[in-house]
Amino acid sequence: MATQPLQSSFRDPSGFLFRHDTRLLRQIHASYQTHYEHLHSSGLYKQLTANGMLIQHEECPNTLSPDGHAYKIIAPRELPFISYPYEWCFGQLKDAALHTLSLQKLALQHDMILKDASAYNIQFDHGRPILIDSLSFEIQQKG
Numbered sequence: 001m002a003t004q005p006l007q008s009s010f011r012d013p014s015g016f017l018f019r020h021d022t023r024l025l026r027q028i029h030a031s032y033q034t035h036y037e038h039l040h041s042s043g044l045y046k047q048l049t050a051n052g053m054l055i056q057h058e059e060c061p062n063t064l065s066p067d068g069h070a071y072k073i074i075a076p077r078e079l080p081f082i083s084y085p086y087e088w089c090f091g092q093l094k095d096a097a098l099h100t101l102s103l104q105k106l107a108l109q110h111d112m113i114l115k116d117a118s119a120y121n122i123q124f125d126h127g128r129p130i131l132i133d134s135l136s137f138e139i140q141q142k143g
Contacts, residue, residue, distance in 0.1 A: 012116070014135040020064050026057070027065055028072040028135065035112075035138045036072065044110035044137065052125070053103060055079075055132045076132065085119040092129075096122040099129035113140045 014032035018025055028036055039045045048054035057074040064073045085093065096119055104114050114136050121133040 012133075012135060018066055023075060024078050025060060025064060026074050026076060026134070027067075027070045028074065029069070030071040032135060033071045036135075038110075038112065038139050039134070039137050042110040042112065044107060044112055045134070047106065047110075048103070048131070052128060052130060053099070053106075054134065055123075055125075055130055057134055074134065076134065079123055079125055079130075079132070082123060085122075092124065093119070095124075095129045099131070103131055107137055108140065111140050112137045 015026055015028040018027065045054065049056045055076050057076040060073040060075050062070045062073055085096070099122060100114070100117050107113055115138045116133060116136040121131055121136055122129050123132050
């Protein structure tokens, strides 16, 4: 089984994307454990995925970790087409910005914030904006 790290995702200190055979996977580091557990236990993940605002993922065996140091391995639902903000029309840029603001508003209701509100984390799924980075959320620090 071939494992191919995606070099473009190694900037995130919480985890990275890689391909295992043909499947896109994401390793989550132990440093993100508290945030990941809160994302799920607070109900934010369920609410966002049910509303089509955040890409769904499934948990996979940690044995798939390329370096053996995973807290979790997840498999995000893959989209058939990836585009980039510099390719979008004004309407798409506006939809992505409003989507990001809606995500932040919902995150705050669950004591979380968006730590990475990059337009590159937004894609369009059947014409609707969707956040593709499950690790963009962290617990809000009061004050």
